[in-house]
Amino acid sequence: MLRRETQGLVSYHFNSFDEKLIKHAVYTRLGGESEGAYRWLNLGGTNGDKPEHVYQNHLKLFSNFGRPFESRYDVWQVHGDTIRFTESPRPESQKHQPADGIFTQNPEVTLIMRFADCVPLFFHDPVEKVVGLVHAGWQGTLLQIGSVAVKAIAEHYGSKAENLKVGIGPSICGKCYQIGEEVRQKFLRSWGEAAETFIHKLDGNYSLDLWLANEWVLRNAGVQQIEQSHICTAENLHEWYSYRKEKGLTGRFAALIALAK
Numbered sequence: 040m041l042r043r044e045t046q047g048l049v050s051y052h053f054n055s056f057d058e059k060l061i062k063h064a065v066y067t068r069l070g071g072e073s074e075g076a077y078r079w080l081n082l083g084g085t086n087g088d089k090p091e092h093v094y095q096n097h098l099k100l101f102s103n104f105g106r107p108f109e110s111r112y113d114v115w116q117v118h119g120d121t122i123r124f125t126e127s128p129r130p131e132s133q134k135h136q137p138a139d140g141i142f143t144q145n146p147e148v149t150l151i152m153r154f155a156d157c158v159p160l161f162f163h164d165p166v167e168k169v170v171g172l173v174h175a176g177w178q179g180t181l182l183q184i185g186s187v188a189v190k191a192i193a194e195h196y197g198s199k200a201e202n203l204k205v206g207i208g209p210s211i212c213g214k215c216y217q218i219g220e221e222v223r224q225k226f227l228r229s230w231g232e233a234a235e236t237f238i239h240k241l242d243g244n245y246s247l248d249l250w251l252a253n254e255w256v257l258r259n260a261g262v263q264q265i266e267q268s269h270i271c272t273a274e275n276l277h278e279w280y281s282y283r284k285e286k287g288l289t290g291r292f293a294a295l296i297a298l299a300k
């Protein structure tokens with residue numbers, strides 16, 4: 040990914056995405072108003088941070104991204120596999136709808152999701168002119184939400200898997216993400232022996248490689264153009280929030296995508 044620093048905020052961008060066709064970024068925690076465990080650019084509104092700081096951070100974020108705050112569409116991320124399509128921003132008066140995948144064809148809409156270790160998947164279909172974001176923690180990965188999304192946009196927009204570009208963003212790596220026996224069993228039951236490829240025993244504990252698991256899911260769904268960020272949130276706390284490493288007391292960083300106007 041390319042690293043950029045502008046107006047005090049630091050963002051990363053996939054090399055394979057065409058910046059003439061789309062705008063996208065994943066923002067680090069640097070440069071916001073939040074303090075303490077939430078320092079600095081926390082975009083999470085339900086983790087205990089001061090609402091006025093979170094609001095200021097949103098304004099700063101959208102200004103830096105070059106889109107109006109009113110263009111945003113976001114959802115209540117619930118670790119499921121529901122995909123939503125929107126052709127308009129979320130009005131202030133409308134509650135967040137539960138979903139873990141959001142897609143649009145409208146260049147007036149800016150999609151935003153929040154992360155701290157879970158895997159952000161960025162989608163672009165340059166042929167049908169569709170962009171999207173997917174939130175894949177272990178539960179979404181187990182449900183193969185990447186593949187659910189590929190099928191959903193094929194049905195809704197006519198997107199072909201071979202035309203899709205997908206970026207796998209900053210998240211916890213396969214060395215850092217330890218899981219218990221219960222989670223391991225769930226993967227083995229659901230995925231069979233493929234699960235053994237992503238779950239390894241390190242120093243007596245099992246760890247799950249969400250990066251490779253999501254790439255496997257996407258390739259099985261027919262996606263060929265995939266870029267891995269290879270940035271581990273848990274190993275880079277100076278730039279990222281890590282729910283696991285910071286023991287739940289932390290902020291959320293933002294992933295944004297929109298079609299170019």
Ligand SMILES: [Zn+2]
Nearest residue numbers: 212215271274
């Ligand atoms: Zn790591």
